[in-house]
Amino acid sequence: MTAAVQPMVEARNVHKSFGHLEVLKGVDLQVAPGEVMTLLGPSGSGKSTFLRLINHLETLTSGRLSVDGQLVGYREDRGRLHELREAEIARMRAQIGMVFQRFHLFPHMTVLQNVTCAPIGVKGESRDVAEQRAIALLDQVGLSDKVRAYPQSLSGGQQQRVAIARALAMQPKLMLFDEPTSALDPELVGEVLDAMRDLAASGMTMIVVTHEMGFAREVADSVVFMDGGVVVESGKPEQVLRDPQHERTRSFLSKVL
Amino acid sequence: MATSAAQQAPTPGAGAPPAADDLPVVRLRHPWRWVSYGVIAVLAAMFLHSLVSNPNFGWDVVGEYLFSVRILDGLAKTLQLTAIAMLLGIVLGVALAVMRLSDNPALSRTSWLYIWFFRGTPVFVQLLFWGFISALYPSLSIGVPFGPSFFETETNALITPVVAAILGLGLNEAAYLAEIFRGGIQSIDRGQTEAAQALGMKRSRILRQIIMPQAMRVIVPPTANNTISMLKTTSLVSVLSFPELLYAAQLIYSVSFETIPLLITASIWYLVVTSVLTVGQYYIERHYSRSDRLEGLGRFGRLAALQRRRTVTDLGQDAR
Ligand SMILES: Nc1ncnc2c1ncn2[C@@H]1O[C@H](COP(=O)(O)OP(=O)(O)O)[C@@H](O)[C@H]1O
Ligand SMILES: [Mg+2]
Numbered sequence A: 001m002t003a004a005v006q007p008m009v010e011a012r013n014v015h016k017s018f019g020h021l022e023v024l025k026g027v028d029l030q031v032a033p034g035e036v037m038t039l040l041g042p043s044g045s046g047k048s049t050f051l052r053l054i055n056h057l058e059t060l061t062s063g064r065l066s067v068d069g070q071l072v073g074y075r076e077d078r079g080r081l082h083e084l085r086e087a088e089i090a091r092m093r094a095q096i097g098m099v100f101q102r103f104h105l106f107p108h109m110t111v112l113q114n115v116t117c118a119p120i121g122v123k124g125e126s127r128d129v130a131e132q133r134a135i136a137l138l139d140q141v142g143l144s145d146k147v148r149a150y151p152q153s154l155s156g157g158q159q160q161r162v163a164i165a166r167a168l169a170m171q172p173k174l175m176l177f178d179e180p181t182s183a184l185d186p187e188l189v190g191e192v193l194d195a196m197r198d199l200a201a202s203g204m205t206m207i208v209v210t211h212e213m214g215f216a217r218e219v220a221d222s223v224v225f226m227d228g229g230v231v232v233e234s235g236k237p238e239q240v241l242r243d244p245q246h247e248r249t250r251s252f253l254s255k256v257l
Numbered sequence B: 001m002a003t004s005a006a007q008q009a010p011t012p013g014a015g016a017p018p019a020a021d022d023l024p025v026v027r028l029r030h031p032w033r034w035v036s037y038g039v040i041a042v043l044a045a046m047f048l049h050s051l052v053s054n055p056n057f058g059w060d061v062v063g064e065y066l067f068s069v070r071i072l073d074g075l076a077k078t079l080q081l082t083a084i085a086m087l088l089g090i091v092l093g094v095a096l097a098v099m100r101l102s103d104n105p106a107l108s109r110t111s112w113l114y115i116w117f118f119r120g121t122p123v124f125v126q127l128l129f130w131g132f133i134s135a136l137y138p139s140l141s142i143g144v145p146f147g148p149s150f151f152e153t154e155t156n157a158l159i160t161p162v163v164a165a166i167l168g169l170g171l172n173e174a175a176y177l178a179e180i181f182r183g184g185i186q187s188i189d190r191g192q193t194e195a196a197q198a199l200g201m202k203r204s205r206i207l208r209q210i211i212m213p214q215a216m217r218v219i220v221p222p223t224a225n226n227t228i229s230m231l232k233t234t235s236l237v238s239v240l241s242f243p244e245l246l247y248a249a250q251l252i253y254s255v256s257f258e259t260i261p262l263l264i265t266a267s268i269w270y271l272v273v274t275s276v277l278t279v280g281q282y283y284i285e286r287h288y289s290r291s292d293r294l295e296g297l298g299r300f301g302r303l304a305a306l307q308r309r310r311t312v313t314d315l316g317q318d319a320r
Helices: A047-054 A086-093 A109-121 A127-140 A156-168 A184-200 A213-218 A237-242 A247-256 B003-010 B032-055 B057-067 B069-100 B105-120 B125-133 B161-188 B188-197 B205-242 B245-256 B260-287 B299-319
Strands: A009-017 A021-030 A036-042 A062-067 A074-076 A080-083 A098-099 A172-178 A204-211 A222-227 A230-237 B139-143 B148-155
Touching: A009 A047, A021 A047, A021 A222, A036 A184, A036 A213, A047 A062, A047 A172, A047 A204, A062 B260, A086 B188, A098 B188, A109 A127, A109 B205, A156 A184, A156 B205, A172 B245, A204 A230, A213 A237, A222 A237, A230 A237, A230 A247, A237 B003, A247 B003, A247 B032, A247 B245, B057 B069, B057 B260, B069 B105, B069 B161, B069 B205, B069 B260, B105 B161, B105 B299, B125 B205, B161 B205, B188 B205, B205 B245, B205 B260, B245 B260
Parallel strands: A036 A204, A036 A222, A098 A172, A172 A204
Antiparallel strands: A009 A021, A009 A062, A074 A080, A222 A230, B139 B148
């Protein structure tokens, strides 16, 4: 709201509990438009939960979380927060792409149908327009020869690239990646990271949960280290990765590097 | 035997000869299979002989009635009743399954209660209730709840034997199908719903386009099973004096006393229709497992994919 650029994602004192288990204990962070942020942290530190809050797959317990200036899941009106209707939440999600660790392609649809189903069904695009863009996107991730294949016949790396194309087909303003290469055989990791690298170069705003330190170092604009439901340390990759200030960051990095 | 086993073992033991590439394989023999075939053949022959030689079967009478107008008429009624009751069951069953899985406790509890009641009482009793509904509610009316009514009619004029049969069978079936559908829907990984939600899809679209098409693979076999079961359950409707296949047969033998041949006649038709349904089930199941195949469209695309896969395995074997 100030003269400065409005952040694409802004979290202020975000808390999230599952029953009695407090998973996020006051997360503050900002992602600028066009920024690529990698989110690091040990398993169970709340990285996935935080990503899922951003597109409202989980509802936050307290705090403020906004995407492109809009509160996630709520509308503010005269000092009160009103829960959004399903249609409003869906409209918001349609502008945020998400890529999952286990791909979650739709197995009963061909690759082309996977990529076109949301643009046609949600945005109401014509089949021609949607298919043209889908084919261009699949070409971009190197899968133009797999258009008519079913997901089952593809390798993990190919499936994840289809998942990236599927998310991009909605022309999102923000992309969330939750450990996109963790379920892949080592030799297939590179092809997915390459697709993400190209996407970052195109100026997409991205939040990437990953253990790929090479990607964090070379592609990310910022690195955030989370542990125990709070942001322990954040900054430029060279700063956080080379010269971590906190003991917890150091011990985590010594394990993954 | 011992040496050939040692040769086929993947890790050569001490002293085993080096494995050659083209040793002959000695197939395992199954002598008991032949004995069991023999026993079954003898029993079958005895049974067949009795079928032909025992005049009480009355095959000539069966042949006389198999294509008679009254039996065929009954068969048509049975088929119609099965189709309509299943249709009612499917529509209501989907609604009940979705209600059962709804976040709204009023809906999910109503669905639970419905299923509890209709599965908990015999369908035969339910049919009788629908048949005698007029004893319970002599007239039916539409109007303001607890207030004046705009439209009123005799129950017997509305709930004819056909309607009673459809309601009795369809409402009962819905309870069973609801559980089948719920199981199918719940068998689909949550990640599918989340991926669809993340793309901005709403719940109804996710159910229609993402969940149901996948759940169908789980749903079709038991639903086909229930359809076959329904075909035969329609015979209970004879208590409502609805002239389906069995009742048609009963009407004939109540006069001619050719009971056994007419029961056989009806059974033959039930078997024929069941067989046709089984074939239909095969094709529906095949349709919903099409994503197991390699490519979506076009024979040539599929062929190309197969060839590619073959090349890959060939290469793999070469590497070994
Ligand atoms: N739906 C849920 N219900 C209960 N606990 C959950 C749920 N989702 C995550 N958690 C818990 O929250 C904690 C953080 O999980 P997560 O965000 O997945 O961590 P990370 O992605 O950093 O490994 C874990 O202890 C996990 O067990
Ligand atoms: Mg995680």
